[in-house]
Amino acid sequence: MTAITLDYVRKRAEADAKTYGYYLTPQPDLLQSFLEGLKVNEERYGYPLCPCRLASGNFDYDRDIICPCDYRDPDVAEYGACYCRLYVNKTVYESKQLPDVPERRPLEKQMRAYGAAAWGKEEKAEAAAEKPTEAPKPEAKKPSEVKRKLWYCKQCGYVVFRDDPPYICPICKAKRELFAEIESKIEYNG
Amino acid sequence: MQFSKVSGKNNTHKVTLYALSTCVWCKMAKQFFNENSVEYEFIDVDLCDEKDKQKIHQTILNKGGSISYPTTIIDDKTVITGFRKDQLKEALGI
Ligand code: SF4
Numbered sequence: 001m002t003a004i005t006l007d008y009v010r011k012r013a014e015a016d017a018k019t020y021g022y023y024l025t026p027q028p029d030l031l032q033s034f035l036e037g038l039k040v041n042e043e044r045y046g047y048p049l050c051p052c053r054l055a056s057g058n059f060d061y062d063r064d065i066i067c068p069c070d071y072r073d074p075d076v077a078e079y080g081a082c083y084c085r086l087y088v089n090k091t092v093y094e095s096k097q098l099p100d101v102p103e104r105r106p107l108e109k110q111m112r113a114y115g116a117a118a119w120g121k122e123e124k125a126e127a128a129a130e131k132p133t134e135a136p137k138p139e140a141k142k143p144s145e146v147k148r149k150l151w152y153c154k155q156c157g158y159v160v161f162r163d164d165p166p167y168i169c170p171i172c173k174a175k176r177e178l179f180a181e182i183e184s185k186i187e188y189n190g
Numbered sequence: 191m192q193f194s195k196v197s198g199k200n201n202t203h204k205v206t207l208y209a210l211s212t213c214v215w216c217k218m219a220k221q222f223f224n225e226n227s228v229e230y231e232f233i234d235v236d237l238c239d240e241k242d243k244q245k246i247h248q249t250i251l252n253k254g255g256s257i258s259y260p261t262t263i264i265d266d267k268t269v270i271t272g273f274r275k276d277q278l279k280e281a282l283g284i
Binding site: 030033034036037038040041051052053054055084100103110114115117118119 | 213217236244247251259274
């Protein structure tokens, strides 16, 4: 495997920004920090996980937050920047004013990645700790399996194979609603 | 769970920062506290073991926060999600 260099990470981000008509964050020191974060994550997990988010370490559960994440396109469209503010649109780039961008990643994906037990189960866990004779405290729910499907864009015909369709078609920019599932019997192992 | 403590002159509040070692805005938060001489403790959650991650998630969610970094908890009750300078200044009275 070739070593991941900062230069490689930078060039990849620059190329991606260019392809999609975005800009990289206008502040050089911030940009450097983002690229370093991506590099560390790629070395640590084997994929460039979003530097501003916590990995689960399980590729299937982290896939939506591998940079560029699933949420970048809708976030740039709505706020002018991605959640981290690594990718920005022209207006933000020129104004140098970075907007606040809330987390768009749905709760269900967070729960799947980090274990549902953290959500609303502490009371029961505490009660169990106080009264050790009671039933054992609830185990973390087994995260639902990731099921990949084929999706196609009704507007341009672009096809993807993933658990859910993109928010915005990377080819023709159609919204998620324009994606439909292709019924098929493909067996996928791996 | 190993928190790093940073002392400062502004020590009237208990400030706990949940951060990621790779996250730019978490670094900015640390820098902000350092520059304003705010006493705080922080932990880089991505470097914790799974059990501590779970505990940290529960703490943040229990206090009404969300799993988003940086998260700052002031005096065990006020939760500030993200690096929001004005919110931090207001909560800390600086
Ligand atoms: S929020 Fe920005 S930096 Fe983070 S993964 Fe998405 S596109 Fe990359």
